[in-house]
Amino acid sequence: MINYPNGKRYSAGIAGREKWLKPNFSSSHGNRGMTLEEDLNNTNLYYLSRGIAVIHKKPTPVQIVQVDYPKRSAAVIKEAYFKQASTTDYNGVYKGKYLDFEAKETRNRTSFPLQNFHEHQIRHMEAVLLQGGISFVILRFASTEEVFLLDAAVLLRFWSRMEQGGRKSITKQEIIETGRLIPTGYQPRIDYIKVIDDLYL
Amino acid sequence: MINYPNGKRYSAGIAGREKWLKPNFSSSHGNRGMTLEEDLNNTNLYYLSRGIAVIHKKPTPVQIVQVDYPKRSAAVIKEAYFKQASTTDYNGVYKGKYLDFEAKETRNRTSFPLQNFHEHQIRHMEAVLLQGGISFVILRFASTEEVFLLDAAVLLRFWSRMEQGGRKSITKQEIIETGRLIPTGYQPRIDYIKVIDDLYL
Numbered sequence: 001m002i003n004y005p006n007g008k009r010y011s012a013g014i015a016g017r018e019k020w021l022k023p024n025f026s027s028s029h030g031n032r033g034m035t036l037e038e039d040l041n042n043t044n045l046y047y048l049s050r051g052i053a054v055i056h057k058k059p060t061p062v063q064i065v066q067v068d069y070p071k072r073s074a075a076v077i078k079e080a081y082f083k084q085a086s087t088t089d090y091n092g093v094y095k096g097k098y099l100d101f102e103a104k105e106t107r108n109r110t111s112f113p114l115q116n117f118h119e120h121q122i123r124h125m126e127a128v129l130l131q132g133g134i135s136f137v138i139l140r141f142a143s144t145e146e147v148f149l150l151d152a153a154v155l156l157r158f159w160s161r162m163e164q165g166g167r168k169s170i171t172k173q174e175i176i177e178t179g180r181l182i183p184t185g186y187q188p189r190i191d192y193i194k195v196i197d198d199l200y201l
Numbered sequence: 202m203i204n205y206p207n208g209k210r211y212s213a214g215i216a217g218r219e220k221w222l223k224p225n226f227s228s229s230h231g232n233r234g235m236t237l238e239e240d241l242n243n244t245n246l247y248y249l250s251r252g253i254a255v256i257h258k259k260p261t262p263v264q265i266v267q268v269d270y271p272k273r274s275a276a277v278i279k280e281a282y283f284k285q286a287s288t289t290d291y292n293g294v295y296k297g298k299y300l301d302f303e304a305k306e307t308r309n310r311t312s313f314p315l316q317n318f319h320e321h322q323i324r325h326m327e328a329v330l331l332q333g334g335i336s337f338v339i340l341r342f343a344s345t346e347e348v349f350l351l352d353a354a355v356l357l358r359f360w361s362r363m364e365q366g367g368r369k370s371i372t373k374q375e376i377i378e379t380g381r382l383i384p385t386g387y388q389p390r391i392d393y394i395k396v397i398d399d400l401y402l
Contacts, residue, residue: 062263
């Protein structure tokens, strides 16, 4: 494990590269299993390699300001800033249908804070729904490792409720009632395609 | 226009940020109109704002190695490298269908070099086709500003031809015969959705 001068730890896990970038990164996750992103990346590779679905996480957008071009070496980005993504993180195709989702995790045991989501992601989900795409969110409760799939239209109702002064979160009970538990296991780790088949196709 | 110490010019055009990153970037394009990427970005914003389609260019993937966290300032990426994308650059949804494409431009007048494409992009297009997604390429001839849409299955045939020792390019005549000219204009600049409607839906 490498620590950088600023104290942040660099982790080169398969899909975990970016987790150290967040200022509130803690290394405690390392002992408890993979991050949600790593599990989804693993799942997506499983789907891809078996010809089940073609789903990828979008790269983190960065605003590149300066690049060096050393002779006989790869270009090095010397200055760049994180940009806010205008879409959700994951999309792809399954049986000709467009799939689109955002994945979030919480340490809370009884509710899921809506502050995990951002206005632009909500607007994107709306736009996808209007185009007849399949849009949803994957929510993991870290304490129990239960993973739920919630349709974007359902999420949008809870988001509206919050905008109108209501709860700033969705209770776990509401998620159980309006969402679906996603089977988890060894391969694939988070079998959301199974739920897509039941719910949408 | 800002020049960086390494002599590269920085251009903050709407979607043109990354064009200066390529070592062979020339500023001559600035006088002749937008880059293909800028025109497509503009087109996609047109589609998005009018509720026609939700298509986005995927951000360039970068491998982030070092980030600084100045107090009360945005995080600054101090060292990063360009990664090769494992998918094509553009995808999204139109009338529930998954759309996926790569866009390339050439200065050649009579043929389109296949070296513009990379193995991983070809494999990705194959995977998308197998899943029943709509996959194609947008090819622009810079000299005449003609823009063509070529179905991925057609591109794959020419790619196989090359792999078997045949031409390393597609002739313009072949593109005219197997592809479709995309209407261009003021708004949207490159109306590929119109061709999608004719060809696929």
